[in-house]
Amino acid sequence: MDKNTCFAMITPDALIRGKTEEVIDYLLDKNIQIKNFLIKKLSEREIEEVYKLTYLEKVESFKRTHWWLTKETYAHYPAILLLLETNNLPDGYDNLPLYIKSFKGKSDPYRNDEHNSLRYRIGSLSKTLALFHSSDDLSSSERESSIFFNKGFLNKGNIHAIYSKEYILESLQFTDYQETSxxxxxxxxxxxxxxxxxxxxxxxxxxxxxxxxxxxxxxxxxxxxxxxxxxxxxxxxxxxxxxxxxxxxxxxxxxxxxxxxxxxxxxxxxxxxxxxxxxxxxxxxxxxxxxxxxxxxxxxxxxxxxxxxxxxxxxxxxxxxxxxxxxxxxxxxxxxxxx
Structure with a gap:
């Protein structure tokens, strides 16, 4: 996986709240395109693989975990798996995962004071209802993407990438949105x-x-x-x-x-x-x-x-x-x- 590519997810809470288009528009405004995508209901094994390092960090530091809540949301609703890419990394960023990490914002609404961040502007509700997940670095991006995609899928871009947003929204047209706080x-x-x-x-x-x-x-x-x-x-x-x-x-x-x-x-x-x-x-x-x-x-x-x-x-x-x-x-x- 090259430096201009990153694995990410629009998480189930964003789908059910009808926030998918806002998340995609935010990424497009940052000159980040959708190379490919997959709408999928994740298995418990897949969820564990994506979040296992975060979970282990909490256990090792004796912090209370919210793993059961994370799993519950994914158990009921699908996520949108994304392969993101850019052709114009801003100065100061060695790769796309680091660039995305700089603007996605904290998941905790009380601690997120980055008013222009994705999660602040669109409205993260909690650590487990945080709208969006992205890999923190290139190695994590490669590991997380390999959970869902084979190499052929990773290397093959969506030939109609410019229409990816429309494809995603069309796929979600029958979703029963339940925006509420x-x-x-x-x-x-x-x-x-x-x-x-x-x-x-x-x-x-x-x-x-x-x-x-x-x-x-x-x-x-x-x-x-x-x-x-x-x-x-x-x-x-x-x-x-x-x-x-x-x-x-x-x-x-x-x-x-x-x-x-x-x-x-x-x-x-x-x-x-x-x-x-x-x-x-x-x-x-x-x-x-x-x-x-x-x-x-x-x-x-x-x-x-x-x-x-x-x-x-x-x-x-x-x-x-x-x-x-x-x-x-x-x-x-x-x-x-x-x-």
């Missing part, structure tokens, strides 16, 4: 949980629960999804709603728990209804916990998935991935900690 997914799920709670509690608690429910609904209705904000702007925007929600939830915690406990006593002996109400109680505790940033680490996501399924609360695969990223990376203001 980490916090948008959080509140979409909260609204569904609140609806389910209200469905069963509104007829059992006079006006007490109705007042609490109306306060939350009024608060949620004030929230406007805005994907034009960068991550830090979104964090500050949603923070004020979380603080207000926390006041409502925790000031009424004892009242709601008492309402559900009375229902449990009333249904004692009816095993099916008891199980149902215990799940309802767990849903309330999850909603309570998700109103407080500091308590996010206490959320049992597996329990949320199981109970939501049992209670017929639908959560999309993409929403699950976004919520897991939010709970894992952004518990504390200031971004990722020891990651």
């Amino acid at each position: 980490l916090y948008d997914s959080l509140y979409k799920i909260k609204k569904r949980v609140l609806y389910k709670l209200n469905y069963y509690l509104e007829s059992s608690s006079n006006n007490i629960w109705s007042n609490i429910h109306n306060q939350l609904v009024n608060l949620y209705d004030q929230i406007e999804a805005n994907t034009n904000m960068n991550f830090i702007e979104q964090h500050m925007y949603y923070k004020k709603f979380l603080e207000e929600e926390k006041k409502i939830m925790y000031s009424n915690q004892a009242i709601v728990i008492e309402i559900i406990q009375k229902l449990l006593i009333h249904e004692k002996g009816n095993i099916e209804n008891e199980i149902f109400l215990k799940e309802l109680y767990s849903l309330y505790i999850i909603l309570l916990t998700l109103s407080d940033f500091e308590n996010f680490p206490k959320v049992d996501f597996e329990e949320l998935e199981v109970i939501s399924s049992s209670q017929n609360i639908y959560i999309t695969t993409w929403e699950k991935i976004l919520l897991k990223n939010l709970l894992f990376f952004y518990v504390h203001e200031g971004g990722e900690k020891n990651v």
Whole structure:
């Protein structure tokens, strides 16, 4: 592989968010063309081979790994494998991998202060939802590209390279784009949980629960999804709603728990209804916990998935991935900690 060529990927999160064209346009503006491409759903072995050096570095430095989250995104959505090339390397760069590394930007939105970088301008959401991957150097580029492409493919350029962008976009035309932020997914799920709670509690608690429910609904209705904000702007925007929600939830915690406990006593002996109400109680505790940033680490996501399924609360695969990223990376203001 020569110095003017580099292996890269438009990662699954970029595809599902509808950011593919923006990534390609950014590269074209840098005088980097697509020599060839392949749209592929990666196997776990292939993902491990691409990221194994990064993973080992974290293990050796005793840092918390997010490998399970990386694998989860790739398990559900394809990536676009790219062979990039340029005929005009800028001065100061010995090869294309180093040049791309200089402008792709940090994956962590909190730490990426390079406002003209690819990830800042297009909007990386986290280390595992970072839009774009590229090899750091020539040896890595050769190793990573060999995972997917044989030498014939590497040496053969796309004879219609100028149309590669159109070919890629045409291949993705039936993709079900789901552009949303980490916090948008959080509140979409909260609204569904609140609806389910209200469905069963509104007829059992006079006006007490109705007042609490109306306060939350009024608060949620004030929230406007805005994907034009960068991550830090979104964090500050949603923070004020979380603080207000926390006041409502925790000031009424004892009242709601008492309402559900009375229902449990009333249904004692009816095993099916008891199980149902215990799940309802767990849903309330999850909603309570998700109103407080500091308590996010206490959320049992597996329990949320199981109970939501049992209670017929639908959560999309993409929403699950976004919520897991939010709970894992952004518990504390200031971004990722020891990651």
